[in-house]
Amino acid sequence: MSMKIYFAGSIRGGRDDAQLYYKIVKHLQDKFGQVLTEHVASLDVKESGEQMDSVEIHDRDMAWLTDANVLVAEVTQPSLGVGYEIGRAVEMKKPILCLFRPSSGKHLSAMIGGAVNIPNMTVKYYEEAEVINVINEYFAALQK
Numbered sequence: 712m713s714m715k716i717y718f719a720g721s722i723r724g725g726r727d728d729a730q731l732y733y734k735i736v737k738h739l740q741d742k743f744g745q746v747l748t749e750h751v752a753s754l755d756v757k758e759s760g761e762q763m764d765s766v767e768i769h770d771r772d773m774a775w776l777t778d779a780n781v782l783v784a785e786v787t788q789p790s791l792g793v794g795y796e797i798g799r800a801v802e803m804k805k806p807i808l809c810l811f812r813p814s815s816g817k818h819l820s821a822m823i824g825g826a827v828n829i830p831n832m833t834v835k836y837y838e839e840a841e842v843i844n845v846i847n848e849y850f851a852a853l854q855k
């Protein structure tokens with residue numbers, strides 16, 4: 712089944728993980744469907760963000776989120792935008808996969824890690840080497 716996927720990753724929160732976002736987005740495109748937010752994984756997008764008006768970015772992204780069948784968020788690098796997108800997707804009752812790498816030494820926000828009673832939200836703790844398997848397992852369950 713081909714899905715519309717919203718991928719969320721840090722931009723103004725810092726681009727340390729941009730290469731990993733690229734790997735995730737490439738895999739999602741190869742196996743599961745259309746990634747609406749391909750630019751989040753672009754190595755050309757720097758920490759200053761896209762060269763676009765913030766209002767246009769916000770309104771475009773909210774329209775994409777509304778249109779998406781699923782949200783995949785890499786949450787290791789803390790980002791206000793990603794946290795906001797997750798909260799909005801919770802309210803829209805979209806299936807949400809949050810991916811966090813404990814080996815980063817970062818501490819995941821309790822508002823993400825503690826959201827265990829939100830039925831449409833899954834938080835997966837993983838190592839970078841497992842990322843493809845973790846995504847495959849989530850989508851296999853989703854597509855059942």
Ligand SMILES: O=c1[nH]c(=O)n([C@H]2C[C@H](O)[C@@H](COP(=O)(O)O)O2)cc1CO
Pocket residue numbers: 718719720721722723724725748751759760761762768772789790791792793796
């Ligand atoms: O230029 C941008 N383009 C864009 O699509 N976003 C969206 C998509 C990302 O998942 C998220 C990143 O938020 P932040 O920039 O606060 O780290 O917000 C955010 C920015 C800059 O804030």
